[in-house]
Amino acid sequence: MPVSAEAAGRPTLHYGAKGKSVKVVQTRLRALHYDPGAVDGRYGQDLRYAVWAFQKVNGLKPTGTIGTRTWRALGRPKAPVKLKSSPADRVEISKKRQLVVVYKGGRVRLITHTSTGSGRRYCHKGSCSVAKTPSGDFKVYRKINGWRHAPLGNLYKPIYFNGGIAMHGLSSVPLTPASHGCARIPMPHTANLLFKLVPLGMRVYVR
Incomplete structure (x- = not known):
C-alpha cells in the first residue's frame, strides 16, 4: 500500500514498535533524506530522531508518535524552510x-x-x-x-x-x-x- 493511501487505517506507531509498518516509515524517511538508521522494522532511537525532524519540518508537534497526521504528511511531505537560497552547497x-x-x-x-x-x-x-x-x-x-x-x-x-x-x-x-x-x-x-x-x-x- 502506498504511504499516502488510507493513512487513517494505518497503525499508530510508538518507540519500541516492530513490523512491516515501521519498515515502511524507515524506507520513506530515507527516501526523503532523513536518517532513520537501518531499515530493519524496529522503531529505535535513530528512527525517533528522524521522526522528530520530519514532524518539525511538516508543522507537527515532535512527539515521535506516528499517527494519522504523520502518516498523511509522509504521503504529502513538505520541504524544509530554506534559510538561504544559495550557494548550492x-x-x-x-x-x-x-x-x-x-x-x-x-x-x-x-x-x-x-x-x-x-x-x-x-x-x-x-x-x-x-x-x-x-x-x-x-x-x-x-x-x-x-x-x-x-x-x-x-x-x-x-x-x-x-x-x-x-x-x-x-x-x-x-x-x-x-x-x-x-x-x-x-x-x-x-x-x-x-x-x-x-x-x-x-x-x-x-x-
Whole structure:
C-alpha cells in the first residue's frame, strides 16, 4: 500500500514498535533524506530522531508518535524552510526549529534533528559564559574524524565552523536546546553521514 493511501487505517506507531509498518516509515524517511538508521522494522532511537525532524519540518508537534497526521504528511511531505537560497552547497542550522539541513547541488541531502545552545549560564575553570550558538554566516574550517576530548566534553566527529563551535555527534540530543553552543547530531549513524557530506570550506548558515 502506498504511504499516502488510507493513512487513517494505518497503525499508530510508538518507540519500541516492530513490523512491516515501521519498515515502511524507515524506507520513506530515507527516501526523503532523513536518517532513520537501518531499515530493519524496529522503531529505535535513530528512527525517533528522524521522526522528530520530519514532524518539525511538516508543522507537527515532535512527539515521535506516528499517527494519522504523520502518516498523511509522509504521503504529502513538505520541504524544509530554506534559510538561504544559495550557494548550492551549504549547511543550514535553524535554532528556531532545531534542525540541520545539508544541501548539495541545490538539493536536500540530509535533514536531521539537532540540539543547539541552551542559553543558560555555565562556568568552567573559573570562567563563565552563556551557552549560545551564534547566528551568522560561517564556513567549515576543521574536521576531526573520530572523538575529540574537549574541555567541556567529548565530541564525536566534530565539524568546526566558528571557533570552538561545531556540529558533532553526541549520545544525547534532546528536543530542547541543551548544548554549550555546538549543534548536537544523533550518533553514530547520522553524525557519520554528516561528516561524509560536509567538506572543509562548506558554508554554514545559522539563524
